[in-house]
Amino acid sequence: MKLREIAHSRTGDKGNTSNISVIAYLEQDYPLLLAQVTTARVKAHFAGVVQGEVVRYELPNIAALNFVMTGALGGGVTRSLALDAHGKSLSSALLDLEIEPAADNQASIE
Amino acid sequence: MRTIRIGSGAGYSGDRIEPALELAEKGDIQYLVFECLGERTVALAQQARMKNPDSGYDPLLEDRMLAVLPACVANGIKIVTNMGAANPTAAAQKTREIANSLGLSSLKIAAIVGDDVLEACNTSDLPIMEFDGTVKQLGNRLLSANVYLGAGPIAEALGKGADIVITGRASDPALFLAPMVHAFGWPMNDWNLLGQGTVAGHLLECAGQITGGYFSDPPYKDVPDLARLGFPIGEVAEDGSLVITKVADSGGAVTARTCKEQLLYEVHDPTRYIQPDVTADFSHVKVEEVGKDRVRISGGRGTSRPATLKVSVGYIDSYIGEGQISYAGPGALARGRLALEIVRERLKLTGLAASELRFELIGVDSLHGAELSSQASEPYEVRVRVAGRTENLREAVRIGNEVETLYTNGPAAGGGAFKSARDVVAVASVLLPRELATPSIQFVQG
Numbered sequence: 001m002k003l004r005e006i007a008h009s010r011t012g013d014k015g016n017t018s019n020i021s022v023i024a025y026l027e028q029d030y031p032l033l034l035a036q037v038t039t040a041r042v043k044a045h046f047a048g049v050v051q052g053e054v055v056r057y058e059l060p061n062i063a064a065l066n067f068v069m070t071g072a073l074g075g076g077v078t079r080s081l082a083l084d085a086h087g088k089s090l091s092s093a094l095l096d097l098e099i100e101p102a103a104d105n106q107a108s109i110e
Numbered sequence: 111m112r113t114i115r116i117g118s119g120a121g122y123s124g125d126r127i128e129p130a131l132e133l134a135e136k137g138d139i140q141y142l143v144f145e146c147l148g149e150r151t152v153a154l155a156q157q158a159r160m161k162n163p164d165s166g167y168d169p170l171l172e173d174r175m176l177a178v179l180p181a182c183v184a185n186g187i188k189i190v191t192n193m194g195a196a197n198p199t200a201a202a203q204k205t206r207e208i209a210n211s212l213g214l215s216s217l218k219i220a221a222i223v224g225d226d227v228l229e230a231c232n233t234s235d236l237p238i239m240e241f242d243g244t245v246k247q248l249g250n251r252l253l254s255a256n257v258y259l260g261a262g263p264i265a266e267a268l269g270k271g272a273d274i275v276i277t278g279r280a281s282d283p284a285l286f287l288a289p290m291v292h293a294f295g296w297p298m299n300d301w302n303l304l305g306q307g308t309v310a311g312h313l314l315e316c317a318g319q320i321t322g323g324y325f326s327d328p329p330y331k332d333v334p335d336l337a338r339l340g341f342p343i344g345e346v347a348e349d350g351s352l353v354i355t356k357v358a359d360s361g362g363a364v365t366a367r368t369c370k371e372q373l374l375y376e377v378h379d380p381t382r383y384i385q386p387d388v389t390a391d392f393s394h395v396k397v398e399e400v401g402k403d404r405v406r407i408s409g410g411r412g413t414s415r416p417a418t419l420k421v422s423v424g425y426i427d428s429y430i431g432e433g434q435i436s437y438a439g440p441g442a443l444a445r446g447r448l449a450l451e452i453v454r455e456r457l458k459l460t461g462l463a464a465s466e467l468r469f470e471l472i473g474v475d476s477l478h479g480a481e482l483s484s485q486a487s488e489p490y491e492v493r494v495r496v497a498g499r500t501e502n503l504r505e506a507v508r509i510g511n512e513v514e515t516l517y518t519n520g521p522a523a524g525g526g527a528f529k530s531a532r533d534v535v536a537v538a539s540v541l542l543p544r545e546l547a548t549p550s551i552q553f554v555q556g
Contacts, residue, residue: 004330008327008330008331008367008371009371010324010325010371010372010374010375012374012375012376012377013376014376014378015149015240015537015538015539016240017378019374019376019377019378021370021371021374021375023367023370023371023374025367045482046482047481048478048479048480048481048482049478049479049482057378057379057380059374059380059392059393061393061394061395061396061409062370062373062395062396062397064370064374066374066377066378066380068378068379075466076240076536076537077149077150078149078150078427078534078535078536078537079427079428079499079534079536081430081466081467081468081497081498081499082468082476082477083470083472083476083477083495084476084477089477089478090478092327093478093482096482
């Protein structure tokens with residue numbers, strides 16, 4: 001399934017850095033986010049967009065992750081050549097990430 | 111326990127005005143805050159002020175004040191806003207004129223000045239955070255330097271009886287923190303209270319972004335009545351307890367989900383959200399729905415304020431030239447790609463001096479690049495877009511011109527060509543030792 005099925009997301013911008021939140025709709029899906037929406041996967045997903053580092057912050061208090069991506073906004077919001085200089089549309093791209101559903105049935109059999 | 115209700119009347123300079131009026135009329139609020147000053151806006155306003163010394167404040171100041179002042183006076187609502195932009199004094203004088211013309215000459219109007227630190231930055235030759243270099247090295251490209259002031263001077267102006275406080279550059283959450291500090295007498299070193307107050311300000315500062323704006327994604331996230339989106343109200347108690355809500359029967363929704371999205375908006379390390387007055391910590395914040403369109407936010411904390419203040423430095427960075435043209439129907443994608451190749455070759459043949467160029471198809475790969483869009487199916491129409499960065503306007507103009515020549519020289523049936531060329535006012539940051547910022551309050555007499 002797509003990440004969009006279990007999480008919602010919002011993009012913010014500061015200078016040349018984009019942050020993307022990934023928030024579980026249901027708290028019970030937070031472990032799936034932790035396990036599968038990793039820094040490495042996000043970095044690979046945005047390989048064509050992000051030139052710098054990707055850092056992940058974990059917020060168990062609201063069942064969310066926050067990805068901070070440097071070098072992501074074409075040199076900075078105020079000088080970028082990009083159509084979407086703020087990178088506001090990046091959250092939609094992240095929600096396209098493929099997620100393996102939790103194996104609930106197997107867990108209950110065991 | 112004492113409680114105040116603060117309405118958020120704008121999330122950016124061009125925001126809708128009716129929701130602010132709705133807050134003033136029906137919001138049962140005591141404070142109405144307008145956050146209208148984007149990262150770069152103050153630099154653009156400074157350019158306007160250089161041309162005309164009486165300008166340099168928010169272009170919608172007059173419309174907003176005319177719309178809300180009568181209801182604010184009738185309901186005893188105080189206004190805090192950064193619509194002063196590059197000229198808070200002129201903005202306060204303009205507001206004075208408007209108030210007088212409405213027969214409201216008893217209103218006390220204050221401007222907060224001192225965020226303009228161009229001189230201090232220039233002489234101390236501070237290093238720029240985003241790239242190698244110093245403020246001094248920007249030379250005659252330098253336009254402005256404005257420090258993010260905190261809640262202190264705004265709260266002080268309210269304490270001196272101001273009904274309207276107009277600032278230039280101030281931290282966005284501080285516009286909201288100031289009424290709390292004023293109303294409750296919060297000490298400016300109670301980091302946990304200031305941290306929780308900052309959470310409130312941060313949640314409210316983008317107005318409609320917490321009441322269902324920038325959120326809807328059908329069918330996963332539906333929001334009712336976005337055309338009548340209501341703006342938020344923060345109900346804050348003396349101990350920092352906070353409920354986010356909105357005017358009953360307005361459009362939109364306040365839910366745990368809208369609040370969580372806004373909590374992380376433009377946040378990096380959630381344990382260190384650096385503000386002029388406090389380093390706020392969002393990592394223990396709890397979000398609970400306690401009623402329809404009522405969400406309780408608790409657990410904001412803080413640690414001591416930083417020794418330096420962030421300064422936004424505005425400068426002329428470069429020039430951008432751009433051209434667009436559309437293709438539709440069968441083969442649109444192939445013709446669009448051919449058009450891009452032609453322009454690419456033409457710019458090379460004619461020796462365009464550009465430090466950076468983008469060739470893309472709107473509708474195909476303009477937002478996220480070729481890699482992420484490679485799986486998409488063929489669209490009915492595409493829009494060619496070529497943009498480049500140059501050192502002067504003359505070169506920038508050539509880019510759009512070259513795209514326009516596709517009309518008669520390019521692939522079949524290109525239509526709707528558009529071109530533009532502009533200078534780029536960009537913003538960089540420096541850190542200023544706190545003691546070099548000396549804000550003060552000016553009351554504009556009736």
